Amino acid sequence: MNDDLGHHLLFDCYGCRGPVLSDLAAVRDLLKLAARAFGLTVIAEEFHQYQPQGVSGVLILAESHLAVHTWPERGFSAVDLYTCGTRPDVARLARHLETALGAERVETRQIGRGSLVVPVS
Protein backbone atom coordinates (compact mmCIF):
# COMPACT_ATOMS: atom_id res chain seq x y z
CA MET A 1 0.00 0.00 0.00
CA ASN A 2 1.25 3.46 -0.92
CA ASP A 3 0.17 5.34 2.18
CA ASP A 4 1.31 8.59 0.63
CA LEU A 5 -1.12 8.31 -2.30
CA GLY A 6 -4.22 8.01 -0.28
CA HIS A 7 -6.96 6.27 1.53
CA HIS A 8 -10.49 7.02 0.50
CA LEU A 9 -12.91 6.60 3.39
CA LEU A 10 -16.64 6.48 2.65
CA PHE A 11 -19.28 6.99 5.33
CA ASP A 12 -22.94 6.32 4.51
CA CYS A 13 -24.94 7.85 7.35
CA TYR A 14 -28.50 6.56 7.75
CA GLY A 15 -31.42 7.68 9.88
CA CYS A 16 -30.13 11.22 10.37
CA ARG A 17 -32.58 13.19 12.47
CA GLY A 18 -33.17 16.84 13.04
CA PRO A 19 -32.80 19.97 10.94
CA VAL A 20 -29.01 19.93 10.49
CA LEU A 21 -29.10 18.24 7.05
CA SER A 22 -31.18 21.09 5.60
CA ASP A 23 -29.04 23.92 6.91
CA LEU A 24 -25.94 24.93 4.94
CA ALA A 25 -24.33 26.74 7.88
CA ALA A 26 -24.88 23.77 10.18
CA VAL A 27 -23.46 21.32 7.60
CA ARG A 28 -20.44 23.58 7.05
CA ASP A 29 -19.83 23.87 10.79
CA LEU A 30 -20.01 20.14 11.40
CA LEU A 31 -17.68 19.34 8.50
CA LYS A 32 -15.11 21.89 9.65
CA LEU A 33 -15.37 20.70 13.24
CA ALA A 34 -14.80 17.11 12.06
CA ALA A 35 -11.71 18.22 10.11
CA ARG A 36 -10.36 20.04 13.14
CA ALA A 37 -11.11 17.15 15.51
CA PHE A 38 -9.10 14.78 13.33
CA GLY A 39 -6.11 17.03 12.71
CA LEU A 40 -6.93 17.77 9.08
CA THR A 41 -5.81 21.11 7.63
CA VAL A 42 -8.49 23.04 5.72
CA ILE A 43 -7.18 25.03 2.74
CA ALA A 44 -10.41 26.02 1.00
CA GLU A 45 -14.15 25.36 1.18
CA GLU A 46 -17.18 25.38 -1.07
CA PHE A 47 -20.78 24.69 -0.04
CA HIS A 48 -24.09 24.74 -1.88
CA GLN A 49 -27.73 24.69 -0.79
CA TYR A 50 -29.98 22.78 -3.20
CA GLN A 51 -33.64 23.60 -3.78
CA PRO A 52 -35.98 22.47 -2.41
CA GLN A 53 -33.56 20.83 0.03
CA GLY A 54 -30.14 19.24 0.53
CA VAL A 55 -26.63 20.55 0.94
CA SER A 56 -23.31 19.68 -0.72
CA GLY A 57 -20.01 20.79 0.69
CA VAL A 58 -16.35 20.15 0.11
CA LEU A 59 -13.27 21.10 2.08
CA ILE A 60 -9.99 21.00 0.18
CA LEU A 61 -7.40 19.83 2.69
CA ALA A 62 -3.64 19.77 2.88
CA GLU A 63 -4.35 16.00 2.96
CA SER A 64 -6.79 16.05 -0.07
CA HIS A 65 -10.56 16.46 0.54
CA LEU A 66 -13.53 15.98 2.87
CA ALA A 67 -16.97 16.13 1.23
CA VAL A 68 -20.58 15.76 2.32
CA HIS A 69 -23.90 15.46 0.52
CA THR A 70 -27.20 15.43 2.41
CA TRP A 71 -30.70 14.21 1.58
CA PRO A 72 -32.82 15.58 4.46
CA GLU A 73 -36.00 14.03 3.05
CA ARG A 74 -34.38 10.57 3.25
CA GLY A 75 -32.46 11.07 6.48
CA PHE A 76 -29.30 10.22 4.55
CA SER A 77 -25.86 11.83 4.39
CA ALA A 78 -22.86 10.66 2.37
CA VAL A 79 -19.44 11.74 3.62
CA ASP A 80 -16.10 10.92 2.02
CA LEU A 81 -12.57 11.69 3.13
CA TYR A 82 -9.67 11.35 0.75
CA THR A 83 -6.53 11.51 2.85
CA CYS A 84 -2.91 11.00 1.94
CA GLY A 85 -0.33 10.43 4.61
CA THR A 86 -1.52 9.39 8.05
CA ARG A 87 -4.90 7.67 8.12
CA PRO A 88 -7.19 8.89 10.92
CA ASP A 89 -8.86 6.51 13.38
CA VAL A 90 -11.69 5.44 11.07
CA ALA A 91 -13.99 4.00 13.75
CA ARG A 92 -13.63 7.14 15.84
CA LEU A 93 -14.39 9.32 12.82
CA ALA A 94 -17.50 7.23 12.09
CA ARG A 95 -18.70 7.73 15.67
CA HIS A 96 -17.97 11.45 15.42
CA LEU A 97 -20.11 11.71 12.25
CA GLU A 98 -22.86 9.59 13.80
CA THR A 99 -23.14 12.03 16.68
CA ALA A 100 -22.78 15.19 14.58
CA LEU A 101 -25.44 14.07 12.07
CA GLY A 102 -27.73 12.42 14.61
CA ALA A 103 -27.44 9.21 12.59
CA GLU A 104 -28.83 5.82 13.61
CA ARG A 105 -26.18 3.93 11.67
CA VAL A 106 -22.98 4.69 9.78
CA GLU A 107 -21.67 2.24 7.19
CA THR A 108 -17.92 2.69 6.60
CA ARG A 109 -15.76 1.61 3.68
CA GLN A 110 -12.02 2.11 3.22
CA ILE A 111 -10.51 2.07 -0.24
CA GLY A 112 -6.82 2.29 -1.06
CA ARG A 113 -6.00 4.66 -3.91
CA GLY A 114 -2.93 4.54 -6.11
CA SER A 115 -1.98 1.11 -4.86
CA LEU A 116 -0.32 0.14 -8.16
CA VAL A 117 2.23 2.96 -8.02
CA VAL A 118 5.62 1.53 -7.09
CA PRO A 119 6.55 2.77 -3.59
CA VAL A 120 9.50 5.13 -3.27
CA SER A 121 12.23 3.21 -1.45
Place this chain on the structure above:
Amino acid sequence: MNDDLGHHLLFDCYGCRGPVLSDLAAVRDLLKLAARAFGLTVIAEEFHQYQPQGVSGVLILAESHLAVHTWPERGFSAVDLYTCGTRPDVARLARHLETALGAERVETRQIGRGSLVVPVS
Protein backbone atom coordinates in the same frame (compact mmCIF):
# COMPACT_ATOMS: atom_id res chain seq x y z
CA MET B 1 -30.04 0.08 -5.45
CA ASN B 2 -31.23 3.61 -4.76
CA ASP B 3 -30.10 5.27 -7.97
CA ASP B 4 -31.20 8.63 -6.62
CA LEU B 5 -28.77 8.50 -3.68
CA GLY B 6 -25.68 8.05 -5.66
CA HIS B 7 -22.97 6.15 -7.37
CA HIS B 8 -19.41 6.90 -6.37
CA LEU B 9 -17.01 6.26 -9.24
CA LEU B 10 -13.28 6.12 -8.49
CA PHE B 11 -10.64 6.42 -11.21
CA ASP B 12 -6.99 5.74 -10.34
CA CYS B 13 -4.97 7.07 -13.27
CA TYR B 14 -1.42 5.69 -13.59
CA GLY B 15 1.51 6.62 -15.79
CA CYS B 16 0.26 10.15 -16.49
CA ARG B 17 2.75 11.97 -18.68
CA GLY B 18 3.39 15.57 -19.48
CA PRO B 19 3.09 18.81 -17.56
CA VAL B 20 -0.68 18.87 -17.11
CA LEU B 21 -0.64 17.39 -13.58
CA SER B 22 1.49 20.28 -12.29
CA ASP B 23 -0.60 23.06 -13.76
CA LEU B 24 -3.68 24.24 -11.86
CA ALA B 25 -5.25 25.90 -14.90
CA ALA B 26 -4.77 22.79 -17.02
CA VAL B 27 -6.22 20.53 -14.31
CA ARG B 28 -9.21 22.87 -13.89
CA ASP B 29 -9.82 22.94 -17.63
CA LEU B 30 -9.69 19.17 -18.03
CA LEU B 31 -12.04 18.60 -15.08
CA LYS B 32 -14.56 21.12 -16.38
CA LEU B 33 -14.33 19.71 -19.89
CA ALA B 34 -14.96 16.21 -18.51
CA ALA B 35 -18.01 17.48 -16.62
CA ARG B 36 -19.35 19.15 -19.75
CA ALA B 37 -18.65 16.12 -21.95
CA PHE B 38 -20.70 13.90 -19.63
CA GLY B 39 -23.65 16.25 -19.15
CA LEU B 40 -22.81 17.18 -15.57
CA THR B 41 -23.87 20.61 -14.31
CA VAL B 42 -21.16 22.61 -12.52
CA ILE B 43 -22.43 24.79 -9.66
CA ALA B 44 -19.18 25.84 -7.99
CA GLU B 45 -15.45 25.09 -8.13
CA GLU B 46 -12.42 25.20 -5.87
CA PHE B 47 -8.83 24.40 -6.87
CA HIS B 48 -5.53 24.49 -5.02
CA GLN B 49 -1.89 24.30 -6.11
CA TYR B 50 0.34 22.51 -3.61
CA GLN B 51 4.01 23.29 -3.08
CA PRO B 52 6.32 22.03 -4.38
CA GLN B 53 3.87 20.30 -6.72
CA GLY B 54 0.44 18.75 -7.11
CA VAL B 55 -3.08 20.09 -7.60
CA SER B 56 -6.39 19.38 -5.89
CA GLY B 57 -9.67 20.47 -7.37
CA VAL B 58 -13.35 19.92 -6.75
CA LEU B 59 -16.41 20.80 -8.77
CA ILE B 60 -19.69 20.88 -6.88
CA LEU B 61 -22.30 19.61 -9.31
CA ALA B 62 -26.06 19.60 -9.49
CA GLU B 63 -25.42 15.82 -9.35
CA SER B 64 -22.98 16.02 -6.33
CA HIS B 65 -19.19 16.32 -6.96
CA LEU B 66 -16.25 15.66 -9.26
CA ALA B 67 -12.79 15.83 -7.64
CA VAL B 68 -9.19 15.34 -8.72
CA HIS B 69 -5.87 15.08 -6.89
CA THR B 70 -2.58 14.89 -8.78
CA TRP B 71 0.91 13.67 -7.88
CA PRO B 72 3.04 14.81 -10.84
CA GLU B 73 6.20 13.30 -9.34
CA ARG B 74 4.52 9.86 -9.33
CA GLY B 75 2.60 10.21 -12.59
CA PHE B 76 -0.57 9.52 -10.61
CA SER B 77 -3.98 11.21 -10.54
CA ALA B 78 -6.99 10.21 -8.46
CA VAL B 79 -10.40 11.26 -9.77
CA ASP B 80 -13.75 10.61 -8.12
CA LEU B 81 -17.26 11.37 -9.28
CA TYR B 82 -20.18 11.22 -6.87
CA THR B 83 -23.30 11.32 -8.99
CA CYS B 84 -26.93 10.92 -8.04
CA GLY B 85 -29.52 10.23 -10.67
CA THR B 86 -28.36 8.97 -14.03
CA ARG B 87 -25.01 7.18 -14.01
CA PRO B 88 -22.71 8.20 -16.88
CA ASP B 89 -21.08 5.67 -19.20
CA VAL B 90 -18.27 4.68 -16.83
CA ALA B 91 -15.99 3.03 -19.42
CA ARG B 92 -16.30 6.06 -21.69
CA LEU B 93 -15.49 8.41 -18.81
CA ALA B 94 -12.43 6.29 -17.95
CA ARG B 95 -11.23 6.56 -21.56
CA HIS B 96 -11.88 10.31 -21.53
CA LEU B 97 -9.75 10.72 -18.38
CA GLU B 98 -7.03 8.46 -19.80
CA THR B 99 -6.71 10.72 -22.82
CA ALA B 100 -7.01 14.01 -20.91
CA LEU B 101 -4.37 12.99 -18.35
CA GLY B 102 -2.10 11.15 -20.77
CA ALA B 103 -2.46 8.06 -18.57
CA GLU B 104 -1.14 4.60 -19.40
CA ARG B 105 -3.80 2.87 -17.34
CA VAL B 106 -7.00 3.82 -15.50
CA GLU B 107 -8.34 1.54 -12.77
CA THR B 108 -12.07 2.08 -12.21
CA ARG B 109 -14.24 1.22 -9.23
CA GLN B 110 -17.97 1.80 -8.80
CA ILE B 111 -19.48 2.00 -5.35
CA GLY B 112 -23.16 2.32 -4.55
CA ARG B 113 -23.93 4.86 -1.84
CA GLY B 114 -27.01 4.94 0.36
CA SER B 115 -28.03 1.46 -0.69
CA LEU B 116 -29.71 0.71 2.65
CA VAL B 117 -32.21 3.56 2.36
CA VAL B 118 -35.62 2.15 1.52
CA PRO B 119 -36.52 3.20 -2.05
CA VAL B 120 -39.44 5.57 -2.50
CA SER B 121 -42.20 3.62 -4.23
